[in-house]
Amino acid sequence: MIHTLSSDAFAGALRAPKVSGVSPLFRAKIRVNGQSVRCYVKPLPDLIECPATRRPVDNQEIINEALGYVLAEACDCRVPEVAGVILLEREKIPQQVVEKLKQVGAGPLQQNYLCWFSQDMNHPNLVQKHMGGINLDFLQQRRLKRLVKHLIEAPDTPKVIAFDDWLFNSDRHPGNLLASTPELTLIDHGRILIYPNWRPGKLGACGPGYTPSNRLRNFIDTHEPNWSAKLPKKSEMIMAYNAFAVSFRDRGEAAARTVLAEFFDALDIDAIIQLLQSRHDPAAYAKASGMFI
Numbered sequence: 001m002i003h004t005l006s007s008d009a010f011a012g013a014l015r016a017p018k019v020s021g022v023s024p025l026f027r028a029k030i031r032v033n034g035q036s037v038r039c040y041v042k043p044l045p046d047l048i049e050c051p052a053t054r055r056p057v058d059n060q061e062i063i064n065e066a067l068g069y070v071l072a073e074a075c076d077c078r079v080p081e082v083a084g085v086i087l088l089e090r091e092k093i094p095q096q097v098v099e100k101l102k103q104v105g106a107g108p109l110q111q112n113y114l115c116w117f118s119q120d121m122n123h124p125n126l127v128q129k130h131m132g133g134i135n136l137d138f139l140q141q142r143r144l145k146r147l148v149k150h151l152i153e154a155p156d157t158p159k160v161i162a163f164d165d166w167l168f169n170s171d172r173h174p175g176n177l178l179a180s181t182p183e184l185t186l187i188d189h190g191r192i193l194i195y196p197n198w199r200p201g202k203l204g205a206c207g208p209g210y211t212p213s214n215r216l217r218n219f220i221d222t223h224e225p226n227w228s229a230k231l232p233k234k235s236e237m238i239m240a241y242n243a244f245a246v247s248f249r250d251r252g253e254a255a256a257r258t259v260l261a262e263f264f265d266a267l268d269i270d271a272i273i274q275l276l277q278s279r280h281d282p283a284a285y286a287k288a289s290g291m292f293i
């Protein structure tokens with residue numbers, strides 16, 4: 001479940017994050033159900049430039065974050081304990097972050113921003129954990145091996161890959177997984193449905209030359225050839241994928257509909273739900289992944 005909050009719940013910015021990705025991001029305290037929670041906060045502009053047409057289009061990233069979160073939760077993947085959407089006036093956002101917002105949005109600076117927030121889980125991401133603070137080439141190779149080993153040994157890696165296959169997540173690099181144990185914590189679902197320029201019932205598009213693929217599977221296979229094609233990982237992915245259909249029917253669909261109701265009308269919601277369901281054919285999944293059962 002996610003929280004939808006107004007700016008009254010904002011209790012002040014905290015020290016800037018040690019690492020940040022491409023998005024403007026800051027840390028802040030947010031009051032949720034009477035508790036002050038330390039969070040990562042990602043303000044998202046209403047418009048982005050479509051990489052395919054170079055025109056401004058609606059930015060669906062806040063919906064991606066919310067949908068990815070509730071679906072991961074419904075599929076028993078670990079996610080930050082508290083998360084949601086908060087509407088913040090620009091004055092509440094630290095100045096350096098506003099500067100970055102100027103660069104990523106396709107329109108003028110806004111008075112208010114819808115922000116995705118998630119509780120700071122205090123775990124480093126996998127890149128931070130294994131690659132942080134080194135600049136010697138030979139050490140880098142060793143650390144990279146350690147990072148790949150971590151992913152190979154984490155029990156839920158096949159499930160995370162299958163989850164991203166289902167939702168067409170084009171951005172699950174190891175920086176989007178937190179190094180919690182025994183399960184990894186999934187963060188950053190900003191690029192499910194390929195890219196946040198999707199419209200109801202239709203996948204997004206990254207532009208010419210992009211072929212949809214699973215970044216995490218590719219990353220592991222590059223360093224450990226054929227990892228994903230071997231048993232038992234291959235069957236673990238298929239089994240996890242099959243279980244998503246059941247979780248979606250039992251819990252995920254209702255959670256997704258609640259999130260979508262904040263943004264779309266009934267027809268559009270049905271189109272999005274159908275798109276998610278249409279990908280639940282296990283035989284098609286096995287075939288598409290070159291995994292014959």
Ligand SMILES: Nc1ncnc2c1ncn2[C@@H]1O[C@H](COP(=O)(O)OP(=O)(O)OP(=O)(O)O)[C@@H](O)[C@H]1O
Binds near residue numbers: 024025118125128
């Ligand atoms: N809830 C959280 N708990 C702990 N760390 C977090 C959390 N949310 C974000 N982070 C940290 O902040 C970093 C950037 O956050 P996030 O991945 O959401 O931003 P991004 O800029 O969209 O990333 P990308 O570069 O993958 O597009 C993460 O890699 C992670 O280290």
Ligand SMILES: [Mg+2]
Binds near residue numbers: 021175176188
């Ligand atoms: Mg990220």
